[in-house]
Amino acid sequence: ELKVEQNPLFLSMQEGKNYTIYCNYSTTSDRLYWYRQDPGKSLESLFVLLSNGAVKQEGRLMASLDTKARLSTLHITAAVHDLSATYFCAVVVSYSSYKLIFGSGTRLLVRP
Amino acid sequence: EADIYQTPRYLVIGTGKKITLECSQTMGHDKMYWYQQDPGMELHLIHYSYGVNSTEKGDLSSESTVSRIRTEHFPLTLESARPSHTSQYLCASSAHSGYGYTFGSGTRLTVV
Numbered sequence: 506e507l508k509v510e511q512n513p514l515f516l517s518m519q520e521g522k523n524y525t526i527y528c529n530y531s532t533t534s535d536r537l538y539w540y541r542q543d544p545g546k547s548l549e550s551l552f553v554l555l556s557n558g559a560v561k562q563e564g565r566l567m568a569s570l571d572t573k574a575r576l577s578t579l580h581i582t583a584a585v586h587d588l589s590a591t592y593f594c595a596v597v598v599s600y601s602s603y604k605l606i607f608g609s610g611t612r613l614l615v616r617p
Numbered sequence: 618e619a620d621i622y623q624t625p626r627y628l629v630i631g632t633g634k635k636i637t638l639e640c641s642q643t644m645g646h647d648k649m650y651w652y653q654q655d656p657g658m659e660l661h662l663i664h665y666s667y668g669v670n671s672t673e674k675g676d677l678s679s680e681s682t683v684s685r686i687r688t689e690h691f692p693l694t695l696e697s698a699r700p701s702h703t704s705q706y707l708c709a710s711s712a713h714s715g716y717g718y719t720f721g722s723g724t725r726l727t728v729v
Binding site: 506538544545546547548550553555591593595602603604605606607608609610612 | 648650652657658659660661662665667673675676707709711716717718720721722723725
């Protein structure tokens with residue numbers, strides 16, 4: 506059974522600081538997604554990482570994937586208040602079912 | 618504009634009532650999914666479908682049932698709602714290739 510673990514679960518940081526969220530998964534997969542969720546809302550797709558070594562950047566967020574280590578990171582650069590949200594990573598279980606299995610989420614609070 | 622629609626957006630209902638949560642997508646996606654999410658918590662897969670007349674239970678046991686009679690429609694039914702069913706239910710779909718998952722806005726269910 507695939508397990509997806511994120512840490513930290515909660516992150517409070519000051520504006521302007523940098524930080525990294527980690528996502529570990531337990532079985533082979535080379536397809537990983539990052540989502541953002543605002544309170545009471547649905548999911549907003551941020552990144553899809555499809556191969557080992559993939560790196561994608563959008564604004565102050567950068568995501569990477571190491572399939573050998575079964576690890577993805579979401580790096581936040583010079584955080585701003587608007588980035589406050591919950592961030593989820595999700596891993597595809599297999600190509601036949603394409604089930605997405607989610608991590609527990611990281612609740613990010615950026616303080617002024 | 619959303620290509621996957623969930624109704625109702627909010628529902629408050631009494632214990633013992635039968636309810637159906639609707640999910641429709643206009644993208645012709647083969648695969649559809651239902652996730653259950655408690656506030657601020659991770660998403661749990663409760664049902665998925667490969668295509669018409671194909672449904673499977675997800676990783677989290679659920680008393681709900683689903684059907685897939687048409688490609689675009691994937692309703693979820695609770696025969697007798699209980700307070701323990703109070704949660705947010707998110708519907709999603711993906712193409713046959715499995716690249717890209719689209720999530721609906723969700724139904725926030727409260728059983729009193």
